[in-house]
Each structure stands twice: as structure tokens, then as C-alpha cells.
Amino acid sequence: xxxxxxxxxxIFGSLSDPTRRxxxxxxxxxxxxxxxxxxxxxxxxxxxxxxxxVLHRAKLISKNRRxxxxxxxxxxxxxxxxxxxxxxxxxxxxxxxxxxxxxxxSINKNKKGKR
Amino acid sequence: xxxxxxxxxxIFGSLSDPTRRxxxxxxxxxxxxxxxxxxxxxxxxxxxxxxxxVLHRAKLISKNRRxxxxxxxxxxxxxxxxxxxxxxxxxxxxxxxxxxxxxxxSINKNKKGKR
DNA sequence: TGTTTGTTCAACCATATAGTTGAATGATAT
DNA sequence: ATATCATTCAACTATATGGTTGAACAAACA
Numbered sequence: 441x442x443x444x445x446x447x448x449x450x451i452f453g454s455l456s457d458p459t460r461r462x463x464x465x466x467x468x469x470x471x472x473x474x475x476x477x478x479x480x481x482x483x484x485x486x487x488x489x490x491x492x493x494v495l496h497r498a499k500l501i502s503k504n505r506r507x508x509x510x511x512x513x514x515x516x517x518x519x520x521x522x523x524x525x526x527x528x529x530x531x532x533x534x535x536x537x538x539x540x541x542x543x544x545x546s547i548n549k550n551k552k553g554k555r
Numbered sequence: 556x557x558x559x560x561x562x563x564x565x566i567f568g569s570l571s572d573p574t575r576r577x578x579x580x581x582x583x584x585x586x587x588x589x590x591x592x593x594x595x596x597x598x599x600x601x602x603x604x605x606x607x608x609v610l611h612r613a614k615l616i617s618k619n620r621r622x623x624x625x626x627x628x629x630x631x632x633x634x635x636x637x638x639x640x641x642x643x644x645x646x647x648x649x650x651x652x653x654x655x656x657x658x659x660x661s662i663n664k665n666k667k668g669k670r
Numbered sequence: 671t672g673t674t675t676g677t678t679c680a681a682c683c684a685t686a687t688a689g690t691t692g693a694a695t696g697a698t699a700t
Numbered sequence: 701a702t703a704t705c706a707t708t709c710a711a712c713t714a715t716a717t718g719g720t721t722g723a724a725c726a727a728a729c730a
Binding site: 487 | 717718719720721722726727728
């Protein structure tokens with residue numbers, strides 16, 4: 441509606457769920473099969489598979505078949521995209537706050553001068 | 556369900572919508588009233604107000620009344636939380652990939668040695 | 671071949687989200 | 701006091717999301 445990139449939409453959307461963040465944490469340490477991931481949660485297998493699908497569509501993970509298993513790995517580049525987005529804005533805001541800070545100090549100095 | 560902090564849930568949830576990201580972009584440059592923000596979108600006033608509420612609940616913005624207007628400002632600390640989260644994982648993953656890279660190189664070296 | 675193991679798909683339900691319209695509230699100006 | 705401007709609230713709709721169960725498919729094993 442405002443930007444045409446829904447890349448960030450799906451990345452941040454994926455990250456908004458604690459189960460999915462936890463899955464990312466798991467596979468960031470070691471690539472795992474779908475069932476190895478699923479056993480860590482009280483959810484049904486299908487529910488976990490759906491979470492993996494969300495992460496996959498956001499390109500935060502990749503899947504590779506190894507025999508009958510599907511091995512899930514992280515895709516670090518995608519997270520870099522999100523990270524870069526946040527860093528840019530953080531920077532921008534910090535600069536703005538710095539300016540405000542200087543401005544307030546300059547006003548203060550002025551006041552002191554006038555007294 | 557996995558972590559008890561829904562702080563990141565609401566932060567990333569907020570960031571998953573392009574209108575809300577755009578609002579953040581706007582107010583990161585300059586604090587604005589609710590209606591000043593709303594005129595930039597084809598949405599109804601109420602819809603924009605709802606987006607602001609989502610951002611407010613995630614503590615990504617703050618509101619201060621100035622006369623009859625409500626002035627919206629950015630809350631940079633919250634974004635730092637998200638940014639920090641991503642940086643941590645990016646770091647972790649990069650390290651893992653570095654190790655993999657070294658491992659692959661060591662294998663290669665071994666092969667060469669054996670030949 | 672049939673059976674087991676791992677994964678995906680389909681149908682369904684409950685709740686959350688994004689949007690609408692219209693009424694209600696708050697603060698200022700006449 | 702009332703009219704006006706800025707914002708919020710309430711009720712409602714449509715769609716998305718997160719979860720379930722059960723069937724179907726794919727690969728490996730007996």
C-alpha cells in the first residue's frame with residue numbers, strides 16, 4: 441500500500457512469533473530435520489510444519505532433502521536485510537536525538553549567557 | 556509459549572506492516588500530530604489511528620498532548636531492542652558459517668595433502 | 671511387496687487483524 | 701454556551717493466522 445516490497449513484511453511477520461524465533465534459534469546452532477525441530481514443542485507436527493513454511497516463505501530458512509528427511513538450515517542473508525533496515529532507522533533516530541540534545545544544550549547556554 | 560516476553564512479538568508484529576513502517580519513517584524525521592500523519596494515506600482516519608495504537612502498544616512511538624492535538628514521537632530505545640536481537644543472531648549465524656567455511660577449507664587442504 | 675518413518679496437504683475452527691462507518695469525547699475559539 | 705477541530709471509541713465485516721485432525725504421499729526397510 442505504501443511500499444511494494446513485502447519482503448520486510450514477511451521477514452518481520454515471521455519474527456513476530458515466539459515459536460518461530462525459537463525455531464530460528466535452534467537451526468542457527470545446527471541444521472535439523474523437520475521432526476527433530478518439532479519434538480521441542482507441545483504443538484502438533486503439522487503446526488510446526490506450518491511455522492517452518494512461514495519461515496521458508498520469508499526466506500529465513502532453506503530446506504534440503506536428505507533421504508526421507510527434510511533438512512532445515514538458516515539463510516543468514518535474509519536476516520541481514522532486516523537487521524540493515526533497523527540499523528538504518530536506529531542511526532537516523534539517534535542522529536535526530538543528538539541534534540535535539542545539542543539544541544537543548546545551546547538553549548541552556550544562551551540562558552546562562554543572558555543572566 | 557516458548558518465551559514469555561511478548562515484547563519482541565509486538566515490536567516485530569508492528570514492523571510487519573508497510574503502513575506502520577512508513578509511519579515510523581515519517582515520525583523519525585519529525586514529530587507529528589495524528590492528523591498530520593493520517594493525511595499521507597488513503598486510509599480512513601480511524602484506520603491510521605489504529606496503526607498508531609499498535610505502534611504505541613509496542614512502545615515504538617509515544618504520544619504527548621499539545622492543546623487539542625496529540626503529538627506522536629519516536630521511541631528509539633524499543634527499536635534498539637529489536638536491532639540488538641537481530642544483531643545477536645546475525646553474529647551467531649555468521650560465526651557458524653565462518654566455522655563451516657574453515658572446515659570446508661581444511662577438508663580441501665587435507666585432500667590436497669593426501670594427493 | 672507391504673510396512674514403517676518422515677513429511678505434506680486439506681478441511682475445518684477460533685481468534686486476531688485491518689479495514690469500514692458513525693457516534694462520543696476533549697480542547698479551543700467565538 | 702455552542703460550534704469547531706482533533707481524536708477516540710464502538711460496532712461491524714472480511715480476511716489472515718495459528719491451531720487442530722485425518723488422509724495422502726515419499727523414501728527406506730523387512
